[in-house]
Amino acid sequence: MQKISIIGYPRIGIRRDLKKLTEGYFNGKISKEELLKDSAELRRQQWLLQKSKGIDFIPSNDFSFYDTFLDTAFLLGIVPERYRELGLDSLDTYFAAAKGYQVQNLDVKALPMKKWFNTNYHYLVPTISDECEFKLSSSKLLDEYKEALDAGISTKPVIIGPLTFLKLSNIGDNEKKYFDYSHPVIGAYRQLFQKLNELGVELVQIDEPALVTDLSPEDIFCFTDMYNSLLAEKGRVKVLLQTYFGDIRDIYRQVMLLDFDAIGLDFVEGQKNMDLIEEYGFPKNMLLFAGVVSGKNIWINNYRKTLEKLTHLEKYVNRENIVINASCSLLHVPYTVKNETQLEERFKKQLAFAEEKLEELKVLAELWSADNYVQDNRYVRNSENIAEKLESREYLNEAVRDRVTRLMENDFIRQPVFEERIKIQKEGLKLPIFPTTTIGSFPQTAEVRNLRKAYKTGELTKEQYNEKIRDMIAKIVRIQEKIGLDVLVHGEYERNDMVEYFGENLSGFLFTQNGWVQSYGTRGVKPPIIFGDVKRLKPISIDYIAYAQSLTDRPVKGMLTGPVTILNWSFPREDLSLSEITYQIALAIRQEVKDLEAKGIRIIQIDEAALREKLPLRREDWHKEYLIWAIKAFRLVHADVRPQTQIHTHMCYSEFKDIIGEIEKMDADVITFEAAKSDLSLLDVLKESNFKPEVGPGIYDIHSPRVPGKEEISEMLLKMTGKLDNNKLWVNPDCGLKTRGMEETIPSLENMVSAVKDLRREKE
Numbered sequence: 102m103q104k105i106s107i108i109g110y111p112r113i114g115i116r117r118d119l120k121k122l123t124e125g126y127f128n129g130k131i132s133k134e135e136l137l138k139d140s141a142e143l144r145r146q147q148w149l150l151q152k153s154k155g156i157d158f159i160p161s162n163d164f165s166f167y168d169t170f171l172d173t174a175f176l177l178g179i180v181p182e183r184y185r186e187l188g189l190d191s192l193d194t195y196f197a198a199a200k201g202y203q204v205q206n207l208d209v210k211a212l213p214m215k216k217w218f219n220t221n222y223h224y225l226v227p228t229i230s231d232e233c234e235f236k237l238s239s240s241k242l243l244d245e246y247k248e249a250l251d252a253g254i255s256t257k258p259v260i261i262g263p264l265t266f267l268k269l270s271n272i273g274d275n276e277k278k279y280f281d282y283s284h285p286v287i288g289a290y291r292q293l294f295q296k297l298n299e300l301g302v303e304l305v306q307i308d309e310p311a312l313v314t315d316l317s318p319e320d321i322f323c324f325t326d327m328y329n330s331l332l333a334e335k336g337r338v339k340v341l342l343q344t345y346f347g348d349i350r351d352i353y354r355q356v357m358l359l360d361f362d363a364i365g366l367d368f369v370e371g372q373k374n375m376d377l378i379e380e381y382g383f384p385k386n387m388l389l390f391a392g393v394v395s396g397k398n399i400w401i402n403n404y405r406k407t408l409e410k411l412t413h414l415e416k417y418v419n420r421e422n423i424v425i426n427a428s429c430s431l432l433h434v435p436y437t438v439k440n441e442t443q444l445e446e447r448f449k450k451q452l453a454f455a456e457e458k459l460e461e462l463k464v465l466a467e468l469w470s471a472d473n474y475v476q477d478n479r480y481v482r483n484s485e486n487i488a489e490k491l492e493s494r495e496y497l498n499e500a501v502r503d504r505v506t507r508l509m510e511n512d513f514i515r516q517p518v519f520e521e522r523i524k525i526q527k528e529g530l531k532l533p534i535f536p537t538t539t540i541g542s543f544p545q546t547a548e549v550r551n552l553r554k555a556y557k558t559g560e561l562t563k564e565q566y567n568e569k570i571r572d573m574i575a576k577i578v579r580i581q582e583k584i585g586l587d588v589l590v591h592g593e594y595e596r597n598d599m600v601e602y603f604g605e606n607l608s609g610f611l612f613t614q615n616g617w618v619q620s621y622g623t624r625g626v627k628p629p630i631i632f633g634d635v636k637r638l639k640p641i642s643i644d645y646i647a648y649a650q651s652l653t654d655r656p657v658k659g660m661l662t663g664p665v666t667i668l669n670w671s672f673p674r675e676d677l678s679l680s681e682i683t684y685q686i687a688l689a690i691r692q693e694v695k696d697l698e699a700k701g702i703r704i705i706q707i708d709e710a711a712l713r714e715k716l717p718l719r720r721e722d723w724h725k726e727y728l729i730w731a732i733k734a735f736r737l738v739h740a741d742v743r744p745q746t747q748i749h750t751h752m753c754y755s756e757f758k759d760i761i762g763e764i765e766k767m768d769a770d771v772i773t774f775e776a777a778k779s780d781l782s783l784l785d786v787l788k789e790s791n792f793k794p795e796v797g798p799g800i801y802d803i804h805s806p807r808v809p810g811k812e813e814i815s816e817m818l819l820k821m822t823g824k825l826d827n828n829k830l831w832v833n834p835d836c837g838l839k840t841r842g843m844e845e846t847i848p849s850l851e852n853m854v855s856a857v858k859d860l861r862r863e864k865e
């Protein structure tokens with residue numbers, strides 16, 4: 102029978118067990134021994150599940166306490182001195198690098214985070230420099246392999262490959278390029294290969310998603326050079342080069358000449374891989390791990406189409422050499438539909454999460470081996486389900502479809518132009534120089550979570566719940582006034598999540614109870630599913646925000662989530678184009694903007710935290726489509742506000758430098774960025790490009806619990822004022838504060854405001 106494989110499995114635990122364990126450990130509630138023991142059990146359960154589903158190539162080392170990229174850095178000995186010299190054991194050193202370390206007088210920041218390709222997963226970015234040791238330095242991969250053997254399972258260890266590792270790391274020395282480190286890094290990989298041989302590992306999976314991005318001749322040379330050297334030492338271990346998130350058009354031919362035993366190609370996002378095989382053929386004795394079951398969407402696989410794909414592949418690749426694979430790690434989907442007891446059956450039968458995808462792989466293998474699969478029950482049922490969704494009119498909203506079709510260029514253009522309206526806004530708002538503000542949410546304390554729970558379980562009526570939320574709003578407004586912030590927020594207490602909350606008030610969205618997906622470290626998100634046409638069902642946050650404004654003379658900034666972010670942090674439907682879905686959402690949020698304005702809200706922030714997320718991985722594809730409609734969708738949301746109304750937007754985590762022109766075209770009045778953790782080179786780019794809107798590059802990093810000192814903030818301010826037009830500079834934390842506690846939030850903001858006040862005095 103056809104063999105089946107997956108690239109990786111979610112690791113947070115079916116009930117977010119790992120989050121509870123690690124956080125329990127961080128809070129001192131459980132011991133290190135318990136953490137290690139219970140997480141081992143978690144891994145064992147998952148291996149056994151995969152085995153029971155008949156997966157032939159079960160991955161190991163896809164588990165991580167925080168992030169597999171960081172694991173790789175530790176494996177290769179790339180651990181900055183500042184963490185090593187804390188004198189902690191290896192696990193605690195690892196956690197220090199992951200989330201920072203602030204104990205007594207010790208204070209070390211976490212590594213920065215970046216988005217992992219076009220997903221909402223964030224990896225920790227190590228810095229590579231001459232100071233690094235480059236030697237096999239962690240036994241995690243080997244230990245987990247042995248652990249699986251003890252459970253009776255021979256696994257395929259998974260590791261991030263050297264090209265991806267180097268290209269996605271920071272290079273500490275400006276004079277150097279990543280490929281200056283290719284030899285030392287390969288040295289460490291070779292040590293690993295030796296160990297794999299000693300252990301008798303049969304197959305190792307090396308992930309090189311960097312191959313699906315634009316590659317320069319240097320990249321290609323470096324890749325070939327590194328793998329020539331590595332593969333010469335592979336010994337008895339077979340090597341699977343695994344790629345995902347796209348096609349490998351820039352390097353296909355070179356890859357096929359190398360001594361890999363198997364290659365994993367993505368046929369879901371990487372349609373072009375098929376063309377490459379057709380054009381250049383496929384080596385006779387190589388295995389093809391064919392990624393045909395999407396590791397990113399949550400919809401059932403279309404068996405007919407997949408089997409057609411496989412059959413087509415068979416023209417070029419021997420059937421015995423084809424392994425049916427997921428298209429990428431299942432990390433990006435929730436655990437199982439079985440956990441969704443509140444979803445109706447008619448929805449459930451359209452969905453496949455990680456566990457269901459295991460089943461799909463198995464069924465596909467069986468169907469493909471069957472003589473006449475079209476008569477197989479499972480095939481028939483699958484076709485019926487697919488047809489049912491396509492033909493259903495229940496989620497069709499003619500009016501919405503019509504409105505989108507009738508959009509005119511004018512609907513996307515705000516009047517008057519920025520230079521004129523910013524003057525009007527400055528006169529109206531009368532803010533001091535360097536206005537201080539926050540990004541929106543305040544800590545979601547136990548009090549807030551309990552409130553929400555009580556409301557959900559019916560302990561609190563809607564009115565009682567509302568009353569409590571209003572109390573919290575009143576409290577946080579007073580706190581912000583006391584801290585001395587200039588532009589206040591209502592705190593977002595009514596929101597569990599910035600996308601889910603909006604989705605709940607829009608038609609066409611479905612929600613899961615347990616559909617958690619890891620976003621970074623211990624943080625999970627529960628993306629909604631866009632099932633049908635989108636329309637605003639009722640006003641969303643208007644009352645809360647208006648209430649906050651009624652309590653203070655300072656402007657309260659209304660908070661909305663933008664359409665591109667709502668799209669990117671949901672699982673989209675696949676029967677409508679992404680641009681159409683996004684325009685539908687934009688029209689819904691536009692109503693919310695108008696309502697806020699009508700209630701006297703003078704500043705409205707439309708968050709586009711995830712603007713970049715679905716940006717194509719290849720530059721030539723950026724402006725073909727994605728950026729065009731993404732920017733237009735944002736403009737559609739705010740194009741018809743009055744000149745007096747100031748539109749803010751906020752973006753986090755990702756690189757902006759290369760799309761700064763596009764960001765300007767969003768035509769917001771003020772943009773707050775995450776820049777505290779990444780370097781401040783963004784500021785140079787803003788300066789060079791004469792960036793028009795006002796900006797608030799985050800002054801401190803909110804992703805770790807440390808309190809930035811006033812001096813630290815003053816230093817940052819100094820750097821920023823040195824680089825940017827001081828009349829355009831806002832001061833704010835780099836993201837929302839919801840994941841933080843009040844105990845660190847208040848002193849942090851006090852330090853921020855106090856540093857700004859000093860600066861204002863100096864400037865007078």
Ligand code: GLN
Binds near residue numbers: 540708751752837
């Ligand atoms: N307004 C949101 C908040 O403050 C923005 C969150 C984000 O950018 N991720 O939480």
Ligand code: ZN
Binds near residue numbers: 754837
């Ligand atoms: Zn943010």
